[in-house]
Amino acid sequence: MLKTAVVMGTRPEAIKLAPLIARLRRTPTMAVAVIDTGQQPAAFNATAATFALNADHALNVQRAEQTLADLTADLLAALETTLKELSPDLVIVQGDTQSALTGAIAAARLHIPIAHVEAGLRTGNLDAPFPEEINRRVIAGLAALHFAPTPWARGNLLREGIPSQTIAVTGNPIIDSLEACLNDIAPICKQDGWRRVLVTCHRRESWNGALSGIAAAVRRLADRQADVMVTVILPIAPTPRRVLERLLKNHPRIRFATPLAYPMFLQELLAADLVISDSGGILEEAATLGISTAIIRDQVDRPEALELPWIRLAGTEEKAIIAAAETLLHLGRHDVDLCAGPFGDGKAAKRIVKAILRWRRGGAPLLSWRDEFHPPNQTASRHGRAV
Numbered sequence: 036m037l038k039t040a041v042v043m044g045t046r047p048e049a050i051k052l053a054p055l056i057a058r059l060r061r062t063p064t065m066a067v068a069v070i071d072t073g074q075q076p077a078a079f080n081a082t083a084a085t086f087a088l089n090a091d092h093a094l095n096v097q098r099a100e101q102t103l104a105d106l107t108a109d110l111l112a113a114l115e116t117t118l119k120e121l122s123p124d125l126v127i128v129q130g131d132t133q134s135a136l137t138g139a140i141a142a143a144r145l146h147i148p149i150a151h152v153e154a155g156l157r158t159g160n161l162d163a164p165f166p167e168e169i170n171r172r173v174i175a176g177l178a179a180l181h182f183a184p185t186p187w188a189r190g191n192l193l194r195e196g197i198p199s200q201t202i203a204v205t206g207n208p209i210i211d212s213l214e215a216c217l218n219d220i221a222p223i224c225k226q227d228g229w230r231r232v233l234v235t236c237h238r239r240e241s242w243n244g245a246l247s248g249i250a251a252a253v254r255r256l257a258d259r260q261a262d263v264m265v266t267v268i269l270p271i272a273p274t275p276r277r278v279l280e281r282l283l284k285n286h287p288r289i290r291f292a293t294p295l296a297y298p299m300f301l302q303e304l305l306a307a308d309l310v311i312s313d314s315g316g317i318l319e320e321a322a323t324l325g326i327s328t329a330i331i332r333d334q335v336d337r338p339e340a341l342e343l344p345w346i347r348l349a350g351t352e353e354k355a356i357i358a359a360a361e362t363l364l365h366l367g368r369h370d371v372d373l374c375a376g377p378f379g380d381g382k383a384a385k386r387i388v389k390a391i392l393r394w395r396r397g398g399a400p401l402l403s404w405r406d407e408f409h410p411p412n413q414t415a416s417r418h419g420r421a422v
Contacts, residue, residue, distance in 0.1 A: 037065045037395050040123040042114065042138030044072030044094075046082045047209075047316050048129050050297060051153065053086035054211035054384040055127070062388055068121050072110055072134040073097050078271055078294050085297045086212070092117055103133070103166065110137035118145055125391065128174065129153055131167035135174060143177045150180035150391065153207060155188030156315070158334040165240045168336075180394055180401065182387050184378060185339055185410060203401035205386040206379030206408035209319050213301070214381040220301050229264050230364060232256070233307040235314050236279065236331060237270035245351035246275055249331050250282035252356035253311065257288050259357070260364065265289040266303060309364050311349075311356065322346055323376035325369030329359040339377035339410065345369050377410045 039059060043052050059067045071079060071090035076097055083090065094117065096109040110133055118126065118141050126142035128135035129152040142149045151174050161168050172195075175181065181197055183189040184207035192202050234253055241249065257265050267283060269276045269291055283289050295303065301320075304310070310321050310328040315337055321328040322340040329349040330340075340346040345366055349359035386408065390401035 037125065037391070038068070038121070038123040039065055039125045039127060039391075040068045040070055040118060040121050040142075041127045042070050042072060042134055043129065044074035044079055044110075044134035045132050046075055046078040046294065048132060048134065049079050049082035049086065049088060050212050050316065051207065051209045052127075052129050053083070053088050054208050054215065055152065055387055056088060057086075058384045058388050062392075064392070065388075068092065068123065070094065070114070070117055070138075072114065072138075074106065074110070074132065074134045075271060081294075081296050085216075092121075107133050107137060110134060111141055114138055114141040115144060118142060118147060123147060124395075125150055125180075127152060131156070131164075131171040131174070133166075133170070136170040139174045139177045148179040149174070149177055150182065150387075151175065151178040152182045152387065153184055153188075154178065154181035154202070155183040155185075155190075155192040156336040157188075157191045158336045160334055163240045163332070163334050164238055164336070180390065182383075182390065184383070185408070187339055200399040201401065203386065203390045204407040204409075205390070205402075206381075206383040207319055208379070208383040208387070209316055210323055210376065210379030211381050211384050212297075213320055213323060216298060216301055220298055220305060228262060230260070230262055230308040231306050232263055232265045232309045232311060232360070232364075233303055234265060234267045234310075235270070235312040235317060236267075237272060237275055238313045238332065239272075241313065241331075241351060242274055242278075246278050247282060248353045249351055249356065250279055252353040252360070254283055254286060254289070255353065256357055256360050257286055260361070263288060263364075266292055268292045268294060268300070268303075270294075308368070309360060311360060318346070319378045323371070323378060325371035327363035327366050327368070329356060329363055331356055337378070342377065375411050380408060383408070 059065050069090045071093045073095040094113040096113055114137050126147050127150045128138040139149050181192055181202045182205045186204055189202050189204050236249055257263055313331045318340055327345045329347050333350050335348055347359040349356045
């Protein structure tokens, strides 16, 4: 019996790890303990409930006025204690959150092998995204198993000296979750004559200056396009939330929404004619669904999306965002095959479990070429910076 511990505590982790946890729990030779770190308690709990995902251990580390350093220290201490008690054979972390970072560090301190889901994403800039770029590089240096979502991500790991036999290209399990939820989503009734724009913005590197320009671009877009209705999903963090509320309030065609449960969010996404966002997960979903998207970042860690005509890297300056948004609004929706996107085909969880079982038996590589995910018609190597 292989004892695994899955560390998670944020909304994106719940979405991306839910299909993997479900498959692990269905595997007779595996025992799974899910650890909820408490990094984003409200958002995590709501998302976990959507997937009937129950945590076996809750750490509840969040407290008022907690700095990033405080959060990291609290998570590390709590996770090390919990992992020591559980004594798993493998610790699974996802992405680049503080929960993932501290889960990997705690496991490494206890000499427990680490599997990293969504490994290999890079911008090459430690400040963008911050601190995620730092976190993902640290995790890469600690992990024994690297589950890269795409061939481009695998290439990043190989260039950093990660042994090829420890890497498997699996696709991203967010597409597993997206595919599982789509059949149950009731479409939003769209009013004739109105185009819908969905906006999210939360990246920490934008807080000091770019956020005001992003907000100004959204407001000006609504002023210039009289048939546009804008929904702004406010971030969890209070600092960017206050800025967006102050700069976008009192506009007749801009409304605010709090972070939504995943099915409700997908309703909004499917109804959108345009997405303006700095979220990597939303970029993956929009790219897969054929929804026009302006990425409000200066560098991107998922350049595969930029091969698609409905995705633009807009940067964070007001004029550039407006230009990209207005161009994309005229493109309309694209009819795409859900399982033919650059980020996955709905089988990532199956591949990851297969690779873990092969690793347990001492097999290498983790997956054969035939078993890996191969995105269609993607080159994805030359993009990644706004121009």
